[in-house]
Amino acid sequence: MADGATAAARRTAQAAAVALDRVSVAFRLANGSLYTAVERATLNVADGEFVAIVGPTGCGKSTLLNIAAGLMPPSAGRVDIFGEPLNALNRQAGYLFQADALFPWKTALENVAIGLETAGTPSGEARERAQAWLTRVGLGSFGDRYPHMLSGGQRKRVGLAQVLIRDPKILLMDEPFGPLDAQTRQIMGNLLLDLWSADRKAVLFITHDLEEAIALSDRVVIMSAGPAARIIGDWRVKIARPRDISEVKLDAKFHELHREIWHTLKAEVIKGYEQTEGG
């Protein structure tokens, strides 16, 4: 049930992988006025927990993720990563971006290996492990391709391998499968669950697709429409793992939860549309 963000926060307060405490984000706009993107968001992601954030477009979901990544500081509030305050880049986190983030001048193999090379792994070993990761994401024979020679789904697979090869404790994902077609999204979702189940990292997964959120995660967090977006709901997904995305959607619990969450979300989506249309 929607027992409120703060109650959920208290429940998992012990050394959460990511703990956002009353985080607000405001930007100074070009005309000098202050725009509050996110207001007093409190969210905890326990170690090994898969949390999805769902909200209407432009509600500041990505902003929240950038804060957790340490790519931008919050205007107010506090961010703790495994109990330590975060003041710089989050070194424990891997980030899978919505837009293409691969290095276009590196081959798929080099793209995956680079994350290890920056950490000082010798190039030969890095390449070997990168090749193993490419095989794990199903691109074993595509190592010498440049990103522009790969399809959107294949690029996402390389991106996933690039992030996971560093073995981050936290995985931040910003609508990673957004630009893909429905079938590819399902396949990528299953691949993600498959890889995740091997070592259960803490995951913060942003999406605007409620079905995807329920199918993948342990908890679904709903954000209100911006500006001054807040967290307005927090549901546990009590569907057994391992899951198969396409089968999960046939589960009765899935439909029940979907109906319940959608009831809350619908109002916000409409509000979000009105704001984007009007402004």
Place this chain on the structure above:
Amino acid sequence: MPRAQLIVLQALVAVVSIALWYALTTFPVFGRPLLPPFFFSNPVEVAQQIVAWFVSGVIWKHLWVTLIEAVLAFVIGSTGGVLVGFWFARQPRTAAVFDPYVKMVNALPRVVLAPIFTLWLGLGIWSKVALGVTLVFFIVFFNVYQGVKEVSPTVLANARMLGMSERQLMRHVYWPSALSWMFSSLHTSVGFAVVGAVVGEYLGSAAGLGYLIQQAEGVFDVAGVFAGMFVLAAFVIAIDTIVTMVEKRLLVWRPLASDNRP
């Protein structure tokens, strides 16, 4: 269009142009040719002149001088352009301070610098190299500057999340991005290196293709001028072909022109 047909049509353009040139300068209409041979020479004489140059071997020395000047201008100009472009892009305050002067120098038609370079550096190759450098430098500089500044913010954020230090960012992100922009202007900058060399020679020198053309012009040897132009055109096409080959090797990671830039 099939390739063979294309080549035939392309050759046809050359044949028709030369035939017209020959006819108009040779056969009298109402008592005299439409194009006075004194000003337009004719294809036969031009061809004879070119053959004579190659048979006697004088042309090789001039080609060599022009080539050396162009290569030096390109190497020095692009090295400078890359370094300064990088520096300015990473130091916005320096860039802001120098901005009006960069614009001023770039706005200056470079030909007016030629006499000064000749005074400073003499009639040898270095005054021509200097002129070429002033042309090449700005093209490379602007492209590298742009390339470093316009690295995709997502790629940059990704690089930082992957744990890259400032030095690694330079090597793996800024540098390749800047180089890709530099290579995309390779044809222009190489072309300008040749222009710098030839114009410099034309304005005062003792050797080179520009010198050859200028000498012929000085004695109203129109055939010599045309012959020099044809040799120069062939020279530039040869260089351009090499550049295309180099480009293909270096930019394998780039999508074809029909796709969008990554």
